[in-house]
Amino acid sequence: MRLVTLPVVFTALLATPTTVLALWPIPKTLQTGSTPLKLSSNFKININIPHAPSDLHAAVQRTITHLKTDNLQRLVKDRGAADLKAIHQHTTHTLSSLTLSLSGSHTSAAAAVTSIAEEAVKPIGTRSEGYTVHVPADGSPATITANSTLGLFRGLTTFEQLWYTSAGGQVYTLESPVEITDFPSVPDGVDLGKPYRGLMLDTSRNFFPVKDIKRTLDAMSMAKINTLHWHATDSQSFPLQIPGFTEISAMGAYGPDMVFTPSDIKDIVSYAGERGIDVVVEIDTPGHTAIISESHPEHIACLQAVPWSDFANEPPAGQLRLASPATANFTADLLSAAAKLFASSLFSTGGDELNSNCYVHDAETQKMLNATGRTLEQALDAFTQTTHGALRKLGKTPVVWEEMVLDHNVTLSNDTVVMVWISSMNAAAVAKKNFRIVHAPSDFFYLDCGAGEWIGADPTGNSWCDPFKTWQKSYTFDPLANISAANAHLVLGGEQLLWAEQSSPANLDSIVWPRAASSAEVFWTGATLPDGSPRAINGAAGALPRLHDLRYRMVQRGINAIPLQPHWCAVRPGVCDLTA
Amino acid sequence: MRLVTLPVVFTALLATPTTVLALWPIPKTLQTGSTPLKLSSNFKININIPHAPSDLHAAVQRTITHLKTDNLQRLVKDRGAADLKAIHQHTTHTLSSLTLSLSGSHTSAAAAVTSIAEEAVKPIGTRSEGYTVHVPADGSPATITANSTLGLFRGLTTFEQLWYTSAGGQVYTLESPVEITDFPSVPDGVDLGKPYRGLMLDTSRNFFPVKDIKRTLDAMSMAKINTLHWHATDSQSFPLQIPGFTEISAMGAYGPDMVFTPSDIKDIVSYAGERGIDVVVEIDTPGHTAIISESHPEHIACLQAVPWSDFANEPPAGQLRLASPATANFTADLLSAAAKLFASSLFSTGGDELNSNCYVHDAETQKMLNATGRTLEQALDAFTQTTHGALRKLGKTPVVWEEMVLDHNVTLSNDTVVMVWISSMNAAAVAKKNFRIVHAPSDFFYLDCGAGEWIGADPTGNSWCDPFKTWQKSYTFDPLANISAANAHLVLGGEQLLWAEQSSPANLDSIVWPRAASSAEVFWTGATLPDGSPRAINGAAGALPRLHDLRYRMVQRGINAIPLQPHWCAVRPGVCDLTA
Incomplete structure (x- = not known):
């Protein structure tokens, strides 16, 4: 980075701006x-x-x-x-x-x-x-x-x-x-070509057409977000049309009009790239795969086992038969074919919420384990070596959810990127194991929290991750909390996430914007604001006028970002603060 | 209602439908x-x-x-x-x-x-x-x-x-x-030409153009909702252009493009009427009126007093000088002029959240009270007689919020309609005072709850009425809970409400639909389902497939209703229930 010699005649206005300069994220x-x-x-x-x-x-x-x-x-x-x-x-x-x-x-x-x-x-x-x-x-x-x-x-x-x-x-x-x-400077305060500033979108629980994804990419680029983490598939639907495996989406997408063709994917990757955004795709394995059974029942254990809550964290139950070499090879081939559609150096294989009870009750899995003398954990390790090995051959670096390093005995190369989601408190444990971290904690960054339970017969339930994560909450996230100085270099950045059980194009913009811009500023500027003050202490009040500006500009560009306050407050910066 | 003799050859399918008939609300x-x-x-x-x-x-x-x-x-x-x-x-x-x-x-x-x-x-x-x-x-x-x-x-x-x-x-x-x-049959099980089945929309905190209100009326009519409770004005903006009082909206609307002209109002009332919907307007008084100060500062006490939290429940502070006869007459004339724009027999004068501290610190009010020897409560009574009297002359029946009968000593005619909002538990007390009731309780029907605090400097706050009110929660509301049989006739019905501090056209559809259809069924059918079973006990699970149908039909008609579940669940009725 070339340092500019600053003229000294200007007045630094950051501390007490006379008018609001609508910059988001705030420059260094x-x-x-x-x-x-x-x-x-x-x-x-x-x-x-x-x-x-x-x-x-x-x-x-x-x-x-x-x-x-x-x-x-x-x-x-x-x-x-x-x-x-x-x-x-x-x-x-x-x-x-x-x-x-x-x-x-x-x-x-x-x-x-x-x-x-x-x-x-x-x-x-x-x-x-x-x-x-x-x-x-x-x-x-x-x-x-x-x-x-x-x-x-x-x-x-x-x-x-x-x-x-x-x-x-x-x-x-x-x-x-x-x-x-x-320049972005998390976590080191200097420009190291980091960090990862992301938004995750789940296109499996409910489908999002290409035009909605493009509009989201437009909004992301307004806040300098540089990564779309595309949770493309899950147990409910498989919209990715992957060459050599088109039967999976033909039978596992929600419909012929709810598929991403290779041409759609190329379009999205190219549209994102032109806006400075890397598209990191995720095909979640070995859990979160029930829908593959529609075309390949032989690879899925405990399919739609009941009650589903004994076999999965949400319906339907069904996981890849990871102990089967045929299934491991099928999965490796599938992931490889998918990876070739994406320009990114990263590829997420998922690895969250694996349900061991599913395999206990799967006769095929038990037969395989008995025949090889392996434990389930050993089989998972072998499965992972096969799938990650295939991706490595294509020059891809795997991304996994935290359970793969915290809950399982899987051998992973230390350049593997680990997404911390269950709790922000778990980042330290991942760092201690010397893995690179993307912060994606449900207690700060899950955009779907607080919208109620969606299980049909649960009339009094709230979101499992209640309450709603306000922008003020996510804005005060500290990327280095509980991380030792020696491990700070492991923090790549973070992302806010939209799980789509209760989302669709109907509320995509309104549930994401402007909230998801809050982490974009966190991971552009780090734990302190440019003036050196810690963001966590009342940083949100200072940021609000700028975030209003970003929101109003988004609306002008056709993005349905919600108001953060009554318009009366938006045009009177600071006046609606609780202490005003 | 003419009773039809039903052919006995048909099979009653309500208990165990072979396919889902997408009826909402469910017929008698x-x-x-x-x-x-x-x-x-x-x-x-x-x-x-x-x-x-x-x-x-x-x-x-x-x-x-x-x-x-x-x-x-x-x-x-x-x-x-x-x-x-x-x-x-x-x-x-x-x-x-x-x-x-x-x-x-x-x-x-x-x-x-x-x-x-x-x-x-x-x-x-x-x-x-x-x-x-x-x-x-x-x-x-x-x-x-x-x-x-x-x-x-x-x-x-x-x-x-x-x-x-x-x-x-x-x-x-x-x-x-x-x-x-x-036929609708709350609360009596017979058709008495009731009930009130409403949706409240606040167009003051943020503005909603006519086209968005019309789309909302379309959606309301799909669920047979028969009342739009239009909370048109509040302390933040006054968008109603009222003949004889155009200076109020000229100076108190958010902008010249954020006004409802008499022609707009006529358009809305007529569009609603054609869809079986009565438009009950509310000009909230004597609180929630600060913005009137822009054109009539002489009528507003404690304008923008700080800290606002000492003088109002939300910013800005400012209430009508109710002890002033000039202000009471001004308000009566204003309400009368507004009432003439609406065909409804009902008109809401509000009456919630009156802040007495505001008047303690208002020298003008204290002078008036001292001069007349009245208490503030006596002055409020006189103010209410003046405003309600003016509306009565026009043949309008006043609607008020619950505080007017539970917290104040105001003489009200017993045909006054009282909206219960603070808690569903308060309906019984209103009934005991022999007033007609519209259920609008925040603990069941507030659509804005659970979206986080919007006060700028409150980074860790949640909604005051957390958690989010799920459709399952509102669906299990019992209109007659805690109401004696003798007082059941006082229950007119109920409504779900959108306060718009954090809403705009960007999330109007998604925050309201299909949730607001839940109370429409409650107040069409009453506390029991047509088969006699109590709705509150697992009624939501049975209703879910029909509500899915309503939601998908709304989407087909261009209403951005959100998905209640992954599409996988929507097309497999019952399979995603927690007990499945």
Whole structure:
């Protein structure tokens, strides 16, 4: 990251902003002035990069569009009417252009410039998302500089958030000059090409069409979220159409119109990549697989055993016969074929909520175990070596849920990424075993909690993970809590998650946004805010005006993000705080 | 209600339905056969009523459209594919027409037939919503008979729910003949022209455009909900443009595009009426009025006093200066002008959460009280006599929140309708005071509960009324719990409520539907199901397949109702129950 020498004449406004700059996540350093600046209606963006990739050109075009169509009035009581006097002064300068450049060694190797999509799928630790934005007060060209096209794209996203629109359609800021040097820095405070900032979407319990996933990717990119963890399949449906295994989705998808074809998948991966998002797919195994029985009953144990609650955490029961070499090979081949559809270096094999009682009652499994003299745990280890081995051959790094290292005796390579979900308290135990961690704890990040129990005959039940996880709760998450300094490097980042038992396109936007932006800021900035203060202590109150801005901008872009408060409060920052 | 003599050859299927008839609310009596019947592609509805009102013709046209466009496949694993064999038999009869008739004395007074909209706004206790539906198995014309156009409309709604559509587009039932005699019967088990079955929408905390309200009215009518309780104004915004008082909305609405003009109101009232829905508006007084200060500061005490939590239950503080005769007259004139915009016989003056500390600290109020020698309670009584008196002059019956009878010493006529909201336990106390009751308890019916605290600086807070009120919880509500038999007649019905601090069009459908249909069935059928079994005991499990059907049909009609379960469960009725 090239460090920018900051002009000292600007006033640092982070502590007590005079107006709200609608930046989310908050940049590492931000300096603003107090000079009004208009954006020209002929505003242009120049890409000062030979052979710039087409997705950078496309991103620039989207920024031009957003600047024209966001039409976001400032969130103050008069919606910026009083700003008009300042911005319509004849002395007010107009910004006519922005120039994008690559910095450092990259400028001399122009032919080797990689696309945003290529940068987005590089292994964690090797990406460069940092950038600088400079907007002079005198109308001379603004600049964004970065080490990569991905960094330039992040800078464009920030640039879009600098502007409001007056009732008359003038795009403006009151706070030029603007100087931003920004990079994600969890957990180390320096730019190591981390972290993982994710959103998980479950497309098995209920189906989500491609257009809804694309709209979600648009919203994710607004908050600089860089990973879609796609929990694509589960016991209820198998929507992924995988070459060589098309019978599984033909019989296990919810319907012929509720399938992701290879072409759909390519579309999603490419759409995500252009927006700086890596798509990490999950085919959960060996549990959460009952629906495979529709096409391959021979591979599934305890299918729809009753009562289901004795054999699975939710209906229907049914798990892969992991002790069977035929099943292990089938699974390895399936995962390999699926992995080839995705550009990411990561692939999740799941591994959560394996029900041992299922296998106790499965005669086939018992026969296999008896024949080989193996325990179930030994069989699970062998199964995992087979499936992970197949993925390794394709250059993929496996991702697993926490039970695979905390509850089972499975030999895993230490570059395996472990998702901690049962409790945030379990991250420390995973770190002690020297595995890399993605924080996905139900007690902070499960977006479905608090919506009631969905089991039909349970009229008085609440969510198992009650209460609802507010954005304030997730925002105060500390990525390094209970993790020793020596193990801090194991923390890759984290994600918020939507399990879809009670979700569909009907409530996708409203259950996710703007809440899921809270972890995006946590994993961009770390445990402390840029001014050094700990986020956990009243950080949410300071963040609220910016999160309102992000939400209102999302609504302007057609994303059905919910209001966090009455509009009365949104246009009077701080006034509705409990202590106000 | 004319009682129909039921043919005894049909099999009563309510206890153990062979397939799910997607009726919601469940009819009082339902008898079905097992003969497949197709609907003709030229299906016609004849109105056998001279001078039938235009809104009945419009309702018939909507039914024709729904039958063609609902395109709802049956919620079984194969979505009805196996039904094709039965419905494509050459012996299967085709239904070509349905005839609507008024029964009894109404047939001889055809010229006096009132419209659906006129019937919908009649005082509670004088409406007739009952109807019979007869669908013969042999293809001869079906009939709907009722005492009123409103009853015919309810019958049409039921008729629409009898049909599924095959993958090939054939509309069919497997269960002709169908014989239904139905009427709402809370609390008495007989048709007394009750009950009130409502949905409350708050358009003050956040704004909802007319199109969203109309979509909500469409959804309400699908569940035979007959009242929109429109909590139109509050302390945060005043969107109602009231003739003679336009300055209030001009300065107190969220913006010029977030106003309901008289024309909008007429449009909403008329759209609702045509769908059998009475619009009961609420202008909450004397609390919940701070925003009136924007145009009339002289009428508001303790405006934005800090900390707001000492002066109001939510920000901003500010209440009408009820002790001032000028303010009482202003309020009476305002309510009168508003009441003239609505056809309903009911008008809510609110009366909840009055903060006495506000008046203790208001010098103007103290001066008035001292000058007149009145207590605050005496002043509140006088204020209420003035406002209610003005509404009485217009023929309106006042509606108030429970505090007005339980916490204050206000003289109220006993026909005043009292909404019980703080706790379901408070209904008994209201009944003991001999007031009519609408159940609106937060512990059963508040749709916003469980979505987290929205006060900015309260990062660990949950909803004050946690947890989320599941449809199973609201479905088990007993309208007569703790009410003596002698007081049962006081129970008018009930409603589910959406307070909109964290709602907007973004989540309107998803937070309301299909949950709000649960109370619609409670207040159509009463504490017992039609077979006599108590709803509270496992009633929800039996209702789930029907509620799924309603939800899927809503989605087909463009209402973003959320899934209650994974689709896997929806197409396998009962299999996901906890005991299955």
